[in-house]
Amino acid sequence: MKEFKYVITDPVGIHARPAGLLVKEAKNFKSTATFIKGEKSAKATALMKLMGMGIKQGDEVLIQVEGEDEEACAAALEKFMKENF
Amino acid sequence: MQTFKGTKIVNGIAIGKIKIYKAPVYEINEELITDIAAEIDRFEAARVKVQEDQNALYEKEMKEGHKDTAGIFEAHAMMLDDEDSLIDPCKEIMAEGHTAEYAVREGFEAAAEMFRGMEDPYFQARSADVIDLKNAMLDVLFGADTANLQGTEPAILVAEDLAPSETVKLDKSLLLGLVTRQGSSNSHTAILARSMNWPTLIQCHDVADDWDGKFAILDGYNSCIYIEPEQKIIDELSAKQKADREKEAKLQELKGKPSVTKDGQKVRLYANIGGPKDVNAVIENDAEGVGLFRSEFVYLNSKTDPTEDEQFAAYKKVLEGLAPRLVVIRTCDIGADKTIDYMNLDKEENPALGFRAIRICLSRPDFFKRQLRALLRASAYGNLGIMFPMIISKWEVVECKKILEECRKELEAEGVKVGKYEIGIMIETPAAALCADELAEEVDFFSLGTNDLTQYTCAIDRQSANLERFANTHHPALLRLIRETIEAGHRHNTWVGICGELGADPTLSEEFLKWGVDELSVNPKSILPLRERVRNMDLSKYRTPKEEPKPEAKKVEAKKVEAEKPKGLFGRLFG
Numbered sequence: 001m002k003e004f005k006y007v008i009t010d011p012v013g014i015h016a017r018p019a020g021l022l023v024k025e026a027k028n029f030k031s032t033a034t035f036i037k038g039e040k041s042a043k044a045t046a047l048m049k050l051m052g053m054g055i056k057q058g059d060e061v062l063i064q065v066e067g068e069d070e071e072a073c074a075a076a077l078e079k080f081m082k083e084n085f
Numbered sequence: 086m087q088t089f090k091g092t093k094i095v096n097g098i099a100i101g102k103i104k105i106y107k108a109p110v111y112e113i114n115e116e117l118i119t120d121i122a123a124e125i126d127r128f129e130a131a132r133v134k135v136q137e138d139q140n141a142l143y144e145k146e147m148k149e150g151h152k153d154t155a156g157i158f159e160a161h162a163m164m165l166d167d168e169d170s171l172i173d174p175c176k177e178i179m180a181e182g183h184t185a186e187y188a189v190r191e192g193f194e195a196a197a198e199m200f201r202g203m204e205d206p207y208f209q210a211r212s213a214d215v216i217d218l219k220n221a222m223l224d225v226l227f228g229a230d231t232a233n234l235q236g237t238e239p240a241i242l243v244a245e246d247l248a249p250s251e252t253v254k255l256d257k258s259l260l261l262g263l264v265t266r267q268g269s270s271n272s273h274t275a276i277l278a279r280s281m282n283w284p285t286l287i288q289c290h291d292v293a294d295d296w297d298g299k300f301a302i303l304d305g306y307n308s309c310i311y312i313e314p315e316q317k318i319i320d321e322l323s324a325k326q327k328a329d330r331e332k333e334a335k336l337q338e339l340k341g342k343p344s345v346t347k348d349g350q351k352v353r354l355y356a357n358i359g360g361p362k363d364v365n366a367v368i369e370n371d372a373e374g375v376g377l378f379r380s381e382f383v384y385l386n387s388k389t390d391p392t393e394d395e396q397f398a399a400y401k402k403v404l405e406g407l408a409p410r411l412v413v414i415r416t417c418d419i420g421a422d423k424t425i426d427y428m429n430l431d432k433e434e435n436p437a438l439g440f441r442a443i444r445i446c447l448s449r450p451d452f453f454k455r456q457l458r459a460l461l462r463a464s465a466y467g468n469l470g471i472m473f474p475m476i477i478s479k480w481e482v483v484e485c486k487k488i489l490e491e492c493r494k495e496l497e498a499e500g501v502k503v504g505k506y507e508i509g510i511m512i513e514t515p516a517a518a519l520c521a522d523e524l525a526e527e528v529d530f531f532s533l534g535t536n537d538l539t540q541y542t543c544a545i546d547r548q549s550a551n552l553e554r555f556a557n558t559h560h561p562a563l564l565r566l567i568r569e570t571i572e573a574g575h576r577h578n579t580w581v582g583i584c585g586e587l588g589a590d591p592t593l594s595e596e597f598l599k600w601g602v603d604e605l606s607v608n609p610k611s612i613l614p615l616r617e618r619v620r621n622m623d624l625s626k627y628r629t630p631k632e633e634p635k636p637e638a639k640k641v642e643a644k645k646v647e648a649e650k651p652k653g654l655f656g657r658l659f660g
Contacts, residue, residue, distance in 0.1 A: 005388045020160035047163050048170035048196055051211060054203050060388070082395065083361070 002074035003064040008057050010085045018084040023047045025080050031067025033077055044077065087312045091264065091289030094275045098326040099262025099284040099303040100319070103296045103312075104240035108220060108251070109229050113190055117182035128175060128185040131225040135218065136165045142253055152365075154277050157249050161218055170196050186226050193219035210269050217248035235259060241303055241310075243292055247274045257281070262303040264310055266292040282333075286310060336613040340371040344616045348625040350634040352598055354615055355413075355606040357584055361399055364406040366609040371616075374411040376532060376606020377472075377584040378403060380456070384419055390427050390452065396459035404467025413470035413509065413532065413606075416456055418442045437540065442475035447484055457492045464504035472509045472532060477516035482527045513537035513585075518566040521573035531574045532606070535585025539563055558587065564596070571600045582606055594618050599627050 010018075026033050026044035033044035037059055042049035044063075055061055063081075065074040118124060139162040146155035164171065175192035179185060193215050200212035224231055234251075235242065239259045246267040252274045260283065268274055268287035278285035284305045302311045302322050311318055344354045355376030356367045367375060383391045383399050404412050419425055420441025433439035446453035460471055473485045486508060496503050508527075512518050513534030521531065540547055542563050545556045567583070574581035582604030587593055589607035594615065597605065607615060624634065 007385075007388055009382065009385055018156075020156070020163040023163055043169070046169040047160070047167045048199070048215075049167075051208065052170075052199050052203070054205055054208055056205060 001064060001066045002070045003062060004074060004078050005060055005062050006078070006081045006085070007060050008055055008085050010057060019047060019051050021084065022050070022077075022080060025076060026073070029067070029069050029073035029076070031065050031070045031073040033063060033065045033073060036062040036064065086315045086318070088309050089289055089291040089312070090309050091286035092270065093305045093308040094270060094278045094285035094287060095282055096305040097262075097282065097284035097329060098305060098322050099241050100323060100326060101261045101301070102238065102240050103243050103299050103301050104236045104238070105294055105297040106234050106242045106244040106247070106251075108234070108245075109224070109227075109231070111186070111223050111227055111229075113186045114184050115187060116184075118184055119182070121179055121182060124179045124183075124185045124188070125176060127226065128179060128188060131185065131189075131222050132165055132172070134225050135221045136162050138221065139165070139218075139250070142250060146253060151277075154249070154253060157214070158253070161214060161250070164214065164218060170199075186223060189219055189222045189226065193222070206269065210272050213246070213248060213272055217250050220248060221250060241301055243296055245292070246272075249274065249277070252277050262286075262305075264289050264292060264303060266290060336617060339613050339616045339620070342616070342620070344373070344619045346598060346619055346634075347621070347623040348634055350598060350601075350624055352602060352619055353582075353604040354612050354619070355411075355582070355584075355604055356609040356612060357606050358403070358609070361402040361406070363609065364403055367407060367410075370609040370612040372410075372609055372612045374413075374468075374604075375403070375407060376413050376582050376604055378412055378414045380414055380417060381419055384417060384425055388427065390455075393455045393459045393462075396456055397462045400459055400463035400469075401466045404463050404469055408467035411468045411470055411507070413472050413507075413530075414460060415472045415474050415511065416443070416453070416460075417446055418474045420445050437546070443473050443481055443485065444475065446473075447481060450488060453488060454492055457489050458496060461489070461493055461496055461503045461506070462501055464506045465502040466504070469504065469506040470509055470530065471506055472511060472530075474511040474534070475513065475537075476510045476524065477514050477520075479520065479523050479527065482510060482524060486527065511537075511584075512570050513541070515542050515566060518570045521570045522576060525574050525577035525579040528579055530603075531570060531579055531581045532604075533567055533570060533581065533583040533585060533587075535563070535567070535583060535587035538566065538585065539587075542566060558590075559593070564593075567597070568600045571597075571602055575601060580604065589615060591615075591618060595622055595624070598622060599624055 023045055035042050035044060035050060035053065035055075037053055037055055040053045042053055044050065063074070063077060065077065067073065139158045143155050143158040143162065146158065171192060174195060175188040178188040178191050183191075197212040197215035197219070200208055200215065203209055235255055236259070239261055241262040241264060242255070242260060243264045244266075246265050247263070262284040263274070263278060264286045265274070266289060270287070275285070275287065284303050286303055286305070286308065289310065296312060299312055300314075302314050302318065304311065304322060306325075343351065345351045353373050355374040356363070356370065356372035357377040357379075358364075358367060358375055359379050360382040383396050400414060418441070419428065420430060420439065428445070430440060430445075457471075460469065463469065471489065473482065476482055489508070493503055507529040509530035509532060510517070510524060510528050511534045512521065512531050514537070517524060518538065525531065536547070539545070539558060539560070543556070543560055545552050547556065571581045580603040583597060583602060584606040588605040589611040594605070598619065605615065
């Protein structure tokens with residue numbers, strides 16, 4: 001399993017448009033990526049649950065990736081987060 | 086005449102007949118059915134159809150250049166793929182023998198409810214997206230025709246609320262303005278109204294069906310709508326509307342035109358940006374370059390010290406996206422008040438006067454070099470200016486340049502391509518402004534950071550409400566420092582810009598140009614209004630008959646050669 005932490009800098013947090021793109025990105029991989037904040041968690045492919053976590057600017061999220069292509073998936077998601085959130 | 090209040094989204098005036106926009110209301114069959122598989126098939130067919138429609142709306146918006154709203158429909162189409170939150174719950178409801186319509190109503194409402202229950206107003210407003218999809222699903226399931234709700238004449242549309250897909254489907258040529266009873270300033274309709282510049286009023290609680298067909302004026306400036314207004318108001322607001330239109334048309338016409346005064350003095354109008362996301366705004370507002378790219382975002386964005394590669398990617402994106410425009414990137418300006426965990430900075434009593442910006446960089450050369458190497462690598466992809474913040478002494482600049490030079494040599498030894506670049510500093514301390522002559526010998530450009538310069542010159546914390554009486558953003562001491570910095574820069578072939586808030590201050594623009602400022606860097610939205618102001622200026626009245634307009638800033642190439650020459654007596658005197 002691979003994991004990384006990320007602090008949201010986008011003023012609105014994980015919102016609709018980029019969240020949709022995040023799901024798209026996550027679907028490119030066979031691995032399962034999970035977003036975790038406190039007690040809440042959602043799969044990176046479950047758009048509304050992800051939005052429902054209410055991740056805001058300044059929040060730290062833990063992203064865990066598990067599966068055959070976890071290395072590439074984690075790297076891609078980390079890059080995506082940096083560029084979009 | 087009746088007047089009703091609302092919350093305005095966009096300034097501006099709409100004059101015309103009202104058309105009440107009403108979405109159909111459906112009677113949903115609550116009885117149980119037996120053919121569950123058939124209902125699931127109907128649901129699936131509707132889901133696929135709505136998804137296609139949403140994708141079509143996405144394509145349409147992309148084609149029309151509305152990336153923001155296009156993204157909404159892309160997200161909608163993706164929501165319809167969301168098994169966890171939408172599809173599976175609906176299927177479970179149908180499995181109990183309910184109709185597809187019933188399942189859509191219950192399943193989508195539940196998902197909308199989740200958003201409604203969230204704390205943040207932005208996410209609350211997302212419930213409207215789910216309701217939009219619910220309505221679109223019901224339209225398909227009931228076979229309703231929603232094409233002609235807008236009517237055929239130009240009108241001010243009045244609605245309970247408008248879903249994003251409804252808003253986008255509107256025929257813009259028939260839309261004069263928009264009034265809704267509900268809605269929030271975070272809704273997509275509001276976002277779209279802003280980007281399209283439609284006069285829009287939301288939360289107008291008095292909206293009534295009997296307004297339909299009546300003549301009205303929507304006055305965005307005063308957040309109200311007049312139903313059957315009296316002649317005086319019609320005359321007054323018609324004139325205002327005409328003036329607005331002329332003003333906007335004039336600004337748009339200024340795209341591609343030079344920023345030059347009537348008497349021929351040029352000034353470069355650049356944009357201040359915070360990251361790669363702002364590249365579009367620079368282009369859309371026709372900025373001639375970027376005068377301040379705050380590189381902090383790469384540091385604040387990261388939990389650990391950002392790597393050279395990460396920084397390189399961000400800088401390259403901006404430089405490439407804006408080439409051949411000059412992009413001035415300010416090196417790391419964090420510290421004290423902007424603390425970052427991984428930097429392990431001590432808490433300070435007096436952060437504004439503390440360990441920040443270049444002081445951190447020069448104390449932690451490895452950290453500094455990572456950024457400089459990233460910048461130099463990116464320089465091969467565009468037109469780069471490297472700017473050092475919080476300078477007070479010449480030795481700091483000399484040391485920055487030395488480290489930069491080391492990085493360049495390292496990269497060249499590694500066979501990495503490095504492009505041309507300019508070197509500049511922020512003038513944001515009185516010390517730097519007063520020593521501008523000495524500092525100018527070392528750099529290609531100055532950029533006056535007026536926010537910090539004001540604070541340090543007047544010893545006034547701008548955030549303190551108690552000091553309002555004492556604060557003066559036009560303090561003569563500050564203006565004198567700005568003027569003397571410009572003059573000192575010009576004595577040494579160093580171009581001088583202003584990147585603080587004063588750069589966009591309309592009451593000072595003429596003064597700055599009179600002093601010969603070479604560049605003003607402002608918020609992208611201020612570019613065209615500022616260009617208009619510049620083009621209406623005539624500075625000849627400030628000159629004696631023999632004087633020529635101030636020349637344009639010297640080209641960098643000339644300066645670089647000069648900078649490499651050994652310094653003469655004057656250089657050493659001040660060194």
